[in-house]
Amino acid sequence: MKIIDILSFGFNAIKRKKVRNTLAILGVAIGIAAIISLDALGGGFQEMVDMQFQRGFSSDTLIITTRGIDFFLPESDFEVYLNDTDSIEDIEHVQLATAQIQRACLVEIGNHSFQLNVVGIDYEKYGQLYPDTFSPVNGSIPTVYYNTTVVIGNGIYNPWDNGTLTGFIGDNLNITWITRNGTFIETKSYNATIDAILGQIGAISIGGPTDSSVFIPLEQAEAFFETSVADIILVQLDTDDEEIITQVAAEIEELFSNQIQVVIPSALLSAISTIIASIELFLAAVAMISLIVAGVGIMNIMLTTILERTREIGILKSIGMQNRSVLLIFLAETLIIGFLGALTGIILGWTLALALGEFGIGDFIAQSLSGTFVGQLTIRPVVELSLIINSILFALVVSTIFGLYPAWRASRLKPVDALRYE
Amino acid sequence: MIIISTETKTTTGIPLIQLLDLEKQYLMGNVPVDALCGINLSVEHGEFIAILGPSGSGKSTMLNMIGGLDKPSKGIVKIDGVDLTTLNDSKLAKIRLKIGFVFQFFNLIPRLNARENVELPMSIQGISRTERRERAEKLLETVGLKDRIEHKPSELSGGERQRVAIARALANNPDFLLLDEPTGNIDSKTANELLKLISDLNSEKNVAMVMITHDNNIARYAKRQIHLLDGKIVKEVAT
Numbered sequence: 001m002k003i004i005d006i007l008s009f010g011f012n013a014i015k016r017k018k019v020r021n022t023l024a025i026l027g028v029a030i031g032i033a034a035i036i037s038l039d040a041l042g043g044g045f046q047e048m049v050d051m052q053f054q055r056g057f058s059s060d061t062l063i064i065t066t067r068g069i070d071f072f073l074p075e076s077d078f079e080v081y082l083n084d085t086d087s088i089e090d091i092e093h094v095q096l097a098t099a100q101i102q103r104a105c106l107v108e109i110g111n112h113s114f115q116l117n118v119v120g121i122d123y124e125k126y127g128q129l130y131p132d133t134f135s136p137v138n139g140s141i142p143t144v145y146y147n148t149t150v151v152i153g154n155g156i157y158n159p160w161d162n163g164t165l166t167g168f169i170g171d172n173l174n175i176t177w178i179t180r181n182g183t184f185i186e187t188k189s190y191n192a193t194i195d196a197i198l199g200q201i202g203a204i205s206i207g208g209p210t211d212s213s214v215f216i217p218l219e220q221a222e223a224f225f226e227t228s229v230a231d232i233i234l235v236q237l238d239t240d241d242e243e244i245i246t247q248v249a250a251e252i253e254e255l256f257s258n259q260i261q262v263v264i265p266s267a268l269l270s271a272i273s274t275i276i277a278s279i280e281l282f283l284a285a286v287a288m289i290s291l292i293v294a295g296v297g298i299m300n301i302m303l304t305t306i307l308e309r310t311r312e313i314g315i316l317k318s319i320g321m322q323n324r325s326v327l328l329i330f331l332a333e334t335l336i337i338g339f340l341g342a343l344t345g346i347i348l349g350w351t352l353a354l355a356l357g358e359f360g361i362g363d364f365i366a367q368s369l370s371g372t373f374v375g376q377l378t379i380r381p382v383v384e385l386s387l388i389i390n391s392i393l394f395a396l397v398v399s400t401i402f403g404l405y406p407a408w409r410a411s412r413l414k415p416v417d418a419l420r421y422e
Numbered sequence: 423m424i425i426i427s428t429e430t431k432t433t434t435g436i437p438l439i440q441l442l443d444l445e446k447q448y449l450m451g452n453v454p455v456d457a458l459c460g461i462n463l464s465v466e467h468g469e470f471i472a473i474l475g476p477s478g479s480g481k482s483t484m485l486n487m488i489g490g491l492d493k494p495s496k497g498i499v500k501i502d503g504v505d506l507t508t509l510n511d512s513k514l515a516k517i518r519l520k521i522g523f524v525f526q527f528f529n530l531i532p533r534l535n536a537r538e539n540v541e542l543p544m545s546i547q548g549i550s551r552t553e554r555r556e557r558a559e560k561l562l563e564t565v566g567l568k569d570r571i572e573h574k575p576s577e578l579s580g581g582e583r584q585r586v587a588i589a590r591a592l593a594n595n596p597d598f599l600l601l602d603e604p605t606g607n608i609d610s611k612t613a614n615e616l617l618k619l620i621s622d623l624n625s626e627k628n629v630a631m632v633m634i635t636h637d638n639n640i641a642r643y644a645k646r647q648i649h650l651l652d653g654k655i656v657k658e659v660a661t
Contacts, residue, residue, distance in 0.1 A: 001545060001546050001548060002545070002548055005545045005551075009545075012533060012534070013533065016533045311529070312531055314529075315529045315530075315531065316542075316546075317491075317515065317518070318489065318491055318518060318523050318529070319518065319519070319523065319542060319543045319546065319590070320515050320516065320517075320518040320519030320520075320521075320543060320546050320547070320594070321515060321546045322511075322512055322515045322516075322546075323511050323512070323515070324512075325546065414492075415491040415492075416486050416491045416492045419491070419525075419529070
């Protein structure tokens with residue numbers, strides 16, 4: 001019997017039992033959809049993290065913080081000062097160290113106002129640390145200190161991504177800072193002029209620039225926020241040798257009697273990557289279990305089907321069908337169910353991944369990750385061709401495994417007994 | 423109306439069907455039952471024989487042996503000189519392709535229409551779609567169902583269903599048909615029409631017929647009548 005005739009015979013039989021087979025197809029589809037959507041989101045997350053290595057992070061950069069990135073240690077009230085950078089720069093392999101002050105402020109630009117992170121930085125040193133991301137598309141980074149200078153992230157200039165812009169080079173930008181002064185609530189504010197707009201970064205960053213930050217000169221921040229306490233100090237080394245980086249990090253911690261933490265962004269990211277990969281693996285395992293459950297469902301309906309069609313099997317054998325062809329006919333039915341289930345599942349899973357990427361999961365993760373360090377974060381689901389092919393293959397393998405036994409039983413029926421079956 | 427074909431299937435001297443000391447025992451629960459006790463029978467090419475006997479006499483069991491659907495406990499079944507009892511499942515299936523079965527309860531596949539049912543043995547044989555379609559339509563025309571080609575079995579009368587079954591049995595140009603009470607579920611008028619068709623096929627196309635019946639009126643269409651009782655041939659009558 002020709003393969004095409006076996007397939008069309010099987011397809012014809014499936015069409016006759018629509019409800020039952022649709023449910024079996026749905027079972028497979030749910031399993032495949034789970035695999036596709038989880039893998040697509042996981043892939044998107046991984047891609048986003050990978051991008052950080054290229055954009056927001058430098059492998060030779062260290063971040064000094066007193067706040068601590070470890071959730072379990074008690075917070076220290078130890079402080080580092082802006083001029084601590086001098087003693088850090090004396091350490092061997094340190095190329096430069098620069099402090100940063102950041103406060104949440106109300107920023108008015110054009111007719112719009114936003115609650116944003118205002119970061120006081122040394123423009124020149126910051127530019128050296130992040131040459132790719134701290135670079136303007138409009139205007140230029142001022143090289144001479146002037147207290148009303150301001151550089152804004154692309155997300156402030158073009159916040160809705162629809163052509164509506166908030167302001168441009170030379171426009172006024174008002175920064176308002178509300179703080180406690182003893183028992184009073186003090187409101188301070190000043191007008192700055194936009195000098196430069198950064199290019200779109202589209203990534204999160206630890207220490208580095210983000211699309212939603214406002215950058216003012218460090219001297220101005222010191223005066224305006226009335227502090228010489230640095231929130232973080234960024235350190236650039238002359239090497240990306242991991243051993244030296246770890247050693248310098250330890251030396252810096254020693255310098256401050258271990259009251260501060262030195263974060264190595266690349267190490268942090270690779271840790272995040274490992275966590276993502278293991279979560280992904282776990283989710284994939286759960287999704288695969290759901291597909292195996294679907295396989296058990298297929299086996300169940302095929303055993304019922306074979307019982308119902310015992311007489312038909314007898315007829316087919318009596319008119320000369322080989323045992324092998326009987327086996328293939330029933331196997332073809334399970335493969336068709338598996339294939340249709342896989343196709344439906346791919347469409348469902350892809351849609352689900354797009355929907356989750358579009359509405360929320362990215363923002364949700366961004367919110368849970370976002371502290372002072374982190375900026376905007378978007379996850380675009382990644383559905384690769386290999387994922388599609390693999391899930392079709394996986395569905396076919398599962399349906400073969402679970403369809404084989406019922407089909408084998410059908411093929412072993414004795415023609416006389418099968419014909420006599422009522 | 424009947425045009426006797428001048429072309430006859432070549433006879434080689436070897437009988438078409440040969441049963442030698444055929445015995446079959448069943449277990450009914452734990453009790454062994456002798457269904458056939460030493461049957462010897464020979465059927466020539468182009469013959470038309472009827473097997474008569476009360477129910478339980480072993481008619482169907484014998485037919486199943488001839489058709490390679492069941493294996494005897496003892497004895498030999500030869501088709502064209504080939505001993506079926508020595509063949510494996512796969513070779514038996516190949517033999518069955520060349521045997522036309524017609525059953526009392528039609529045994530058509532309900533979800534397939536008349537043409538598709540007739541095409542089925544040809545599709546098992548591996549004949550191409552266009553060729554088997556053409557042949558199926560021709561066969562349905564032969565059995566008088568030209569305008570019932572696209573009908574499902576459920577839309578056909580008993581007589582029509584049996585005609586479809588006969589067309590299907592003829593699909594792979596068999597040397598003989600095995601008919602198990604072909605008129606058992608059909609009224610007597612339709613039954614006579616059907617038998618006319620069967621004897622036409624026998625005489626025109628030289629297809630041998632082995633037909634089970636318990637109706638003497640039907641059996642008279644055959645050239646030879648074999649009477650079975652308790653698994654033994656008790657009488658042979660030539661008509």
